Amino acid sequence: MLHPLEVASLLYYAGAPDHLIAAGALHDVVDKTAISAAELRECFGTFFVDFSNADLLAPDRIGDTALRASFQVAAGASPYATYACVDTWLTDFREDLPKIDVTLIVHGTADRILPFEPTAARLPDDQLIAELTVVEVPDGPHNIGRTFPDEANAALPGFLSGEQLNPTTAAGAVAAG
Numbered sequence: 001m002l003h004p005l006e007v008a009s010l011l012y013y014a015g016a017p018d019h020l021i022a023a024g025a026l027h028d029v030v031d032k033t034a035i036s037a038a039e040l041r042e043c044f045g046t047f048f049v050d051f052s053n054a055d056l057l058a059p060d061r062i063g064d065t066a067l068r069a070s071f072q073v074a075a076g077a078s079p080y081a082t083y084a085c086v087d088t089w090l091t092d093f094r095e096d097l098p099k100i101d102v103t104l105i106v107h108g109t110a111d112r113i114l115p116f117e118p119t120a121a122r123l124p125d126d127q128l129i130a131e132l133t134v135v136e137v138p139d140g141p142h143n144i145g146r147t148f149p150d151e152a153n154a155a156l157p158g159f160l161s162g163e164q165l166n167p168t169t170a171a172g173a174v175a176a177g
Contacts, residue, residue: 050112053141108140
C-alpha cells in the first residue's frame with residue numbers, strides 16, 4: 001500500500017502539521033487492511049470510543065462495523081479542509097444565534113465531545129436562540145444518530161409538521177421559546 005505513504009509525503013513537503021500528515025498516511029488503512037476497531041481504539045486513544053461512548057454502548061448500540069465506518073469518514077476527509085477548519089474552532093458565533101428563527105437540536109446527555117450542559121442546555125434563551133426545541137436523549141453520546149436512531153428520529157416528524165414537542169411525543173423533548 002504505497003498510496004497513503006505518497007499522500008503523507010506530499011503533505012510533509014507541503015509543510016502540513018503532524019496530525020494532517022498522519023491522516024494522509026492512514027486514509028486508506030481501514031478499507032485496504034484488516035485493522036479492527038479495537039486496534040483503532042488502541043492507536044487513536046479515546047476519540048472514537050468517546051464519539052459513540054463505545055465503552056458503554058458496544059456491542060448493543062454500536063458495533064465494530066460502525067466504528068470502522070467512523071474511522072473511514074475521518075481518514076477520508078480532505079486534508080486541506082481538515083487543516084483549514086481548525087481556524088474556525090475559536091470563532092464566537094453568539095452574535096449570529098439570535099438570527100436563527102426555528103431550530104431543533106437532538107443531543108445526548110452523555111455526549112463526551114460536546115457535553116450537554118455547557119452546549120445544548122444553554123441555547124434555549126431569548127438572547128441566544130428564542131425559537132428552539134431541544135430533545136435530550138438520556139445516555140446518548142455525540143454520535144446520536146447512529147447509536148440512538150429511534151430516539152433521534154422520533155423528534156423529526158413533529159418538529160417538521162410544526163407540532164409542539166413534549167416528552168410524550170419525543171423521548172426527553174424539552175420545548176423552549
